[in-house]
Amino acid sequence: MKFIFAVIGGLLAAASVLATLWKPSYPDERIELIWCTSDNPVCRRQIAVFNEMQDTYRVIVDPQPTTIAKTAVQCIAGVGPDLMDAWTPTQLYIFVRAGMALDLTDAFASRGISAESFWPVSRTTIECDGRIYGHPANVHAPVMWINKKIFRENHIPLPADDWTWDECIAIAKRLTQYRPDGRIKHFGLVLDHQDWRDIFLPQFGARMYNDAGTRCMLDSPEAAEAMQFYQDFIHKHRVSPDRNAAMNLASQGGFGTEKSISMFASGMGAMAPGGRWWLCIMRDKAYKDLELTAVQLPKGRVPEVYGTARATLVNKAGRNIEGALQFIEFMHSETFNRLVNEEADALAPVVAYHYPPHEEHFLHNPAFPAEDYHLEFREAMEHAVPNHVSPFVSGEREMQLLIVVEDLIFGNLKTGAEAMRDCATELNKSIMETLRESPEQLQRYRSLVDAGAQPAWDDPADAPW
Amino acid sequence: MVTRRRAMLAALLFLLPNLLGFAIFTLIPVGFSLLASFTNWNISQAVPLRWVGLDNYIALLRSEPFWLYLVNTGYLMLGLPVAIGGSLFLATLLSRPIRGGGLYRTLFYLPSFTAGIALYILWKKLFNPTVGPINYALDTLLMPLHTGGEAVFTWWLWSYVPQQEWMGALLDPPWWLAWTLVQSPSWLGSTQNLFALHPEHVQLNASQFGFGARDAIIVMGVWGAIGGGNMLLYIAGIANIPRQLYEAAEIDGAGAWAKFRHITWPQLAPTTFFILVMSVIGGLQGGFEQARTLTEGGPAGTTTTLTYHIYNLAFEEFKIGYASAVSWVLFSMIFVVTLINWRFGNSHVNE
Known part of the structure; x- marks a missing residue:
């Protein structure tokens, strides 16, 4: 027995020595920069271009979904990436408050990067407490995608840019059609679960939070109306997919998480609010028969929609901060911005690359001559505003609450007013919870309330000071 | 004495890697989580770390x-008796001398050595409410019931009930009662459940009666568990029952049911007890993978179990202290339930 153990021990030791000696040779000796981001073909091409230009650094992707749990835990454990993405302002707050994001204000100044050069919607995802922490990777504002073939087959003229929601509902009703066996042929309007936030809230003059972020404003009549309007598309007008139809698509997966893209792209929707980045999917050969155009969203009471941005941040505890800053500089370059526009990865972060002398490049991609509607995206971005956020609410808690609200609305288990009232109550509770936990936040909050901002409570006796 | 001490030292040396691993990766983190549960540790809000005593426990x-989420966890455990009974039934069948017994055992065990995520994605497709094969089969089966039920109800209503104006309203929209009873479920998209539990509050709500996401997860769990490790344990248990007991019973004229009731079932009591204890522990700890893959805890949080809640608190909301407190409460529950099982179940086993 001893002999057997000795032999096994000897073999393992020999294997270890061999493994050490046969150290695999890497294709190059450049320093690796790890970027926690969405691992998709568009992103990989952006990285390939950077790597081609670089002698010292080479970026590799550590796939990160749109939630930041994995990256945050890696950072806490001291094995974080060099670069990481924030998809929402609240994710930025988490990275900043936890001391993970590097303050880029001075680096921007020394490299000649001005935050004024970005689309305004990106400000909330890169800026916190007046300091800059990220460079936008892309920006997005919704337009209305149109399936021209469905319109043509039903002899309906394409909508003009100044159309209204009433006109949209009328068209959607005509274009919601069923097959003889009762199955859906196509819906008139495919709405995404978050369209009530990004489109209807601003268009009805409602908002998630007040300007200071000290109170959730979803209990306003405007917010209730906006949510009811969204719900009516599904349950009253029946022109948008209900829960069952949405479940149909849920198992199909795809690039990103948006089920409505798959539904629209597969011809099951005549219209769908969405962004330019949908083209990353719809340019696929599988959808070569899709005849597309885009128009502005129907006009609401207020001519605004929320725009969003994805920001790339530098890990404060990263091992290659200089390399990460070089990648940030690359994101500001003409090469990167033109590449984003060329690949339709939403819109490029720098405004200038959408206007002369770069306009032609943005408007027309020779590889896709049928895409004659890119001007619509620029126009939508010009009217987009950053969404209202609160630095006093945990972003993930907010997301969980909103998902529950959306589920209840999808299931028609609550009216718009009930859903918004309950959601506001919970979010205001969440604000107060933050204030109880964090003296620093409490101090900041109190100064805002003292300056006139509306607090999260109605009864002054509930104030946590 | 020296030899014995040397043997002990050798044994400890062999155990050392395992003990070290256990200490570093289990014991110390578990102890650390207990300490963390008495703090306000939250990495997302720059909250100064402080000792909060029992605040987290009181808050939860x-x-x-x-x-x-505790109710959700308990609800998902409703499938345990069915799964255990199913395993016993399968084991009884497979313990008989049948042709291809080995093949059947392998086939029934297949779900246990298939990657869970692959199975969940498969079930997601099966549960698709519109184009999924489960609802297709249900629709085909229920259609005659649906139309037949309508016909019988109409006939009864018009023949035996004095005609009233409100009857028209009852018939329009058509047959809500029959529809509720025989309509194919939305499965993973539905908050409905067999106990009519409210999705947002710990209370009942009649409109929530039906099949929904929780039931879908139970069905899937039962399917996976019936032919799994429990079946193998029962097969092993049955193989260990002395044949003489059956032969004696046969001489006394006992039938198949009598032999099962008076020999197999009592002889398998220790196995059943073990399976029950392990299943309850697994049930209280479970539901995370299924919910994460199939429903992301929805719709409206109805498939969020305690373990999923702990994950959300710790790794989405970054409330490490509070999440640790929930973990310790869950641990305490498992400990108490296991003690109760041990105390009362064990006495039945020994009878």
């Missing part, structure tokens, strides 16, 4: 989501 007992 007052938190409605905690009770909701």
